[in-house]
Amino acid sequence: MSDQFPDMSGAYELLAPAKTNLWLRVHGQREDGYHEIETRMVTLRLHDRIRFQWRDDDHVVLRCSDRSLPRGEDNLAVKAVRALERHTNKVFSISIDLEKNIPSGAGLGGGSSDAAAVLRAINVMGSLFLPEDELAAIGAQIGSDVPFFIYDRPCDCRGRGEVVTPLKEGEGPGALPVLLIKPNFEISAGWAYRRYASSSEYDGFLYAPQSCPWGEMVNDLERPVFEKFTVLGEMKSWLLAQAEVSAALMSGSGSTMMAILKPGLDGTGLLARALERYGENCWTFLGQTS
Numbered sequence: 001m002s003d004q005f006p007d008m009s010g011a012y013e014l015l016a017p018a019k020t021n022l023w024l025r026v027h028g029q030r031e032d033g034y035h036e037i038e039t040r041m042v043t044l045r046l047h048d049r050i051r052f053q054w055r056d057d058d059h060v061v062l063r064c065s066d067r068s069l070p071r072g073e074d075n076l077a078v079k080a081v082r083a084l085e086r087h088t089n090k091v092f093s094i095s096i097d098l099e100k101n102i103p104s105g106a107g108l109g110g111g112s113s114d115a116a117a118v119l120r121a122i123n124v125m126g127s128l129f130l131p132e133d134e135l136a137a138i139g140a141q142i143g144s145d146v147p148f149f150i151y152d153r154p155c156d157c158r159g160r161g162e163v164v165t166p167l168k169e170g171e172g173p174g175a176l177p178v179l180l181i182k183p184n185f186e187i188s189a190g191w192a193y194r195r196y197a198s199s200s201e202y203d204g205f206l207y208a209p210q211s212c213p214w215g216e217m218v219n220d221l222e223r224p225v226f227e228k229f230t231v232l233g234e235m236k237s238w239l240l241a242q243a244e245v246s247a248a249l250m251s252g253s254g255s256t257m258m259a260i261l262k263p264g265l266d267g268t269g270l271l272a273r274a275l276e277r278y279g280e281n282c283w284t285f286l287g288q289t290s
Helices: 078-089 111-125 133-139 146-151 188-194 223-226 230-240 267-277
Strands: 002-007 013-028 035-054 061-066 094-099 155-158 162-165 177-182 210-212 215-216 245-252 257-261 283-288
Touching: 002 223, 013 111, 013 215, 013 245, 035 111, 035 177, 035 267, 035 283, 061 078, 078 094, 078 111, 078 133, 094 146, 094 215, 111 133, 111 146, 133 146, 146 155, 146 162, 146 230, 177 267, 188 223, 210 245, 223 230, 223 245, 230 245
Parallel strands: 061 094
Antiparallel strands: 002 013, 013 035, 035 094, 035 155, 155 162, 177 257, 177 283, 210 215, 245 257
16 A cells, blocks of 8 residues: 655655556457456555645646656646646646656556556645545546556456456455566557557467466466567566466566565575576566555
């Protein structure tokens, strides 16, 4: 769950979590151009940290630790402010200071999580008292994954991802130990979905569902992604061959590969071997789902 940190200066802080998909099924393209999907998403104990403060000059100012990201109207965090303004017919002048820890183009939902955090923060700071389902509907205007982050707990998602059903207490898998590894390139979700229909399986890679206590782990987007980025298919095969790993899957549309670790095993040795094999410039995370 995201933590909140009010302080005496009137600022407000939230932790915006990353996500991963325990499974992702693609059921074809819809008339609106999006793809119909079914997926179960959980958050990770990996967060961006966002600090909010009201302004008195009628501006929205976004500052970000990652200088490669847009900081104007194209950023999902700013789009969230504008969507909430349209919905409430109010103006929100606010500074947003974003400390990025979730990599972009990684299939981890960092931008969508930041947008959801903006909606949740202004809802509290502005005493709007909008319920979760209303915030989720606003979030769906910004991006397909934003509604999931509004609920901030394990969810099954349908439609283009915006039809969200939170899991009941104890229905999800609980915290799972994971290793994430992302090579030094990004993958656009739009690109992966556009390539889905015309893609084919690459010989030698595992695409079949993996049977796990929490359900079958499978990701239909591995097909178009592995076809072009074969290193990710090879990485999945390598992870599955390691003694510490019980299952491995691409996270969302990539380019992050996720290994579920066997209970009670230390993943530090696996992490070291993965970096030795795939390069020290890979981004990694060793932790848990939440």
